[in-house]
Amino acid sequence: MEATFRALSKHGYVDLRLRDIGDEFEMTRQLIHYYYDGKHDLISAFLEYVIEQYEGSVAVDESDDLWAELDARIDQCLFGPEFASDFDHWDRMRVYHELFSQAQNDDQHREIFNRHYTKIRRSITRVIERGIEQGVFRDVDPENTAQFITDAIHAARGRRISLGHDEAPEQIRRALDEFVISSLAPPGEEPEFKSARSTARN
Amino acid sequence: MEATFRALSKHGYVDLRLRDIGDEFEMTRQLIHYYYDGKHDLISAFLEYVIEQYEGSVAVDESDDLWAELDARIDQCLFGPEFASDFDHWDRMRVYHELFSQAQNDDQHREIFNRHYTKIRRSITRVIERGIEQGVFRDVDPENTAQFITDAIHAARGRRISLGHDEAPEQIRRALDEFVISSLAPPGEEPEFKSARSTARN
Numbered sequence: 484m485e486a487t488f489r490a491l492s493k494h495g496y497v498d499l500r501l502r503d504i505g506d507e508f509e510m511t512r513q514l515i516h517y518y519y520d521g522k523h524d525l526i527s528a529f530l531e532y533v534i535e536q537y538e539g540s541v542a543v544d545e546s547d548d549l550w551a552e553l554d555a556r557i558d559q560c561l562f563g564p565e566f567a568s569d570f571d572h573w574d575r576m577r578v579y580h581e582l583f584s585q586a587q588n589d590d591q592h593r594e595i596f597n598r599h600y601t602k603i604r605r606s607i608t609r610v611i612e613r614g615i616e617q618g619v620f621r622d623v624d625p626e627n628t629a630q631f632i633t634d635a636i637h638a639a640r641g642r643r644i645s646l647g648h649d650e651a652p653e654q655i656r657r658a659l660d661e662f663v664i665s666s667l668a669p670p671g672e673e674p675e676f677k678s679a680r681s682t683a684r685n
Numbered sequence: 686m687e688a689t690f691r692a693l694s695k696h697g698y699v700d701l702r703l704r705d706i707g708d709e710f711e712m713t714r715q716l717i718h719y720y721y722d723g724k725h726d727l728i729s730a731f732l733e734y735v736i737e738q739y740e741g742s743v744a745v746d747e748s749d750d751l752w753a754e755l756d757a758r759i760d761q762c763l764f765g766p767e768f769a770s771d772f773d774h775w776d777r778m779r780v781y782h783e784l785f786s787q788a789q790n791d792d793q794h795r796e797i798f799n800r801h802y803t804k805i806r807r808s809i810t811r812v813i814e815r816g817i818e819q820g821v822f823r824d825v826d827p828e829n830t831a832q833f834i835t836d837a838i839h840a841a842r843g844r845r846i847s848l849g850h851d852e853a854p855e856q857i858r859r860a861l862d863e864f865v866i867s868s869l870a871p872p873g874e875e876p877e878f879k880s881a882r883s884t885a886r887n
Contacts, residue, residue: 495787495790496699497698497699497790577789580786580789581786581787581789583786583843583847584782584783584785584786584787584843584847585697585699585783585786586847586848587779587782587783587846587847588697588699593847593848593849596847596848597848597849600844600848623863627856627859627860628860628864630856630860631837631856631860631864634837634840634841634844634857635837635840637840637843637844638836638837638839638840639836641785641786641839641840641843642802642836642839644789645785645786645788645789645795645798646788646795646798646799646802647799651836654832654833655833657829658829658832658833661825661829662830662833662864662865663864666864666868
């Protein structure tokens with residue numbers, strides 16, 4: 484899987500040949516064919532691997548501070564787990580976004596992405612639901628709000644990767660704070676999202 | 686260009702060969718090579734063609750009713766110009782989104798997309814700026830707000846295409862109304878976005 488990752492990073496999905504993967508480690512094309520039913524089967528296994536890594540890396544513990552938990556979940560998905568050196572996160576995301584766009588032609592990949600997308604959205608839905616139950620957030624539609632947040636995160640990452648807008652995740656984080664997160668406060672209450680953090684980030 | 690469109694729709698960018706384009710009309714591969722310096726050069730020309738078509742089709746006249754103009758601009762980008770039969774819009778979008786994700790490996794395509802993205806974002810920025818000048822909208826950052834709207838539109842289209850979520854554009858339209866558009870009303874004033882239309886759409 485790591486050899487596949489190196490080969491994909493080097494050649495991209497469009498130009499990838501099984502031979503390129505074999506070149507990255509000590510396995511002949513014949514041996515790859517023994518384990519996988521061609522390029523597509525290998526890439527499907529690889530996609531599951533990348534998504535599993537990603538889901539593990541962005542996992543956030545449930546917290547009593549729902550503002551902080553929502554904040555942390557968004558940041559993990561937007562910026563990735565490694566703040567000091569984000570090389571690995573963005574390398575993973577480049578492959579992820581390339582395969583995402585190809586999923587329109589591939590039912591199996593589409594299925595894998597749908598399962599993953601549901602999982603990420605549900606983790607955000609759950610924080611919002613708990614917040615509403617506890618009266619910390621106002622009564623929004625948890626599912627639609629989580630979907631909007633998830634879409635915004637996806638768009639910011641895609642724009643950074645495809646158009647080279649390095650500032651996109653920061654920009655969308657600020658927009659989410661301004662338009663979505665701050666509006667979650669019940670009427671008459673101040674949102675408790677960290678303006679100190681926002682300021683530090685700008 | 687239309688032959689390229691048919692070939693791309695049929696085979697996808699990944700598997701596209703010049704021969705497939707030739708198959709779609711009366712031109713040999715030799716003749717394509719006479720006009721274009723290979724697959725990449727032809728696809729770049731094609732991308733410019735698709736984007737030009739798209740920009741032409743979503744053009745909206747400036748209006749004195751800035752709420753309605755903002756509304757129309759968002760709807761055009763989200764749903765495309767043909768509401769009765771949206772076949773052409775989504776076919777175009779499928780190719781557009783596939784090439785967008787490939788732009789990470791292609792400086793020329795990245796440049797074309799950046800120019801286009803700036804143009805679309807600017808058209809939304811301008812409505813917001815005019816609204817603020819006229820006191821119709823509150824004092825938001827026009828550029829960042831337009832960027833957020835543009836990103837949300839892009840994400841909704843991508844999710845519809847890649848994951849098969851046909852409801853994504855409607856969903857994001859409602860979320861934009863709830864979190865972004867309605868918040869543009871100056872303090873104490875009701876937003877003038879069309880709740881009648883929203884209701885009809887649900």
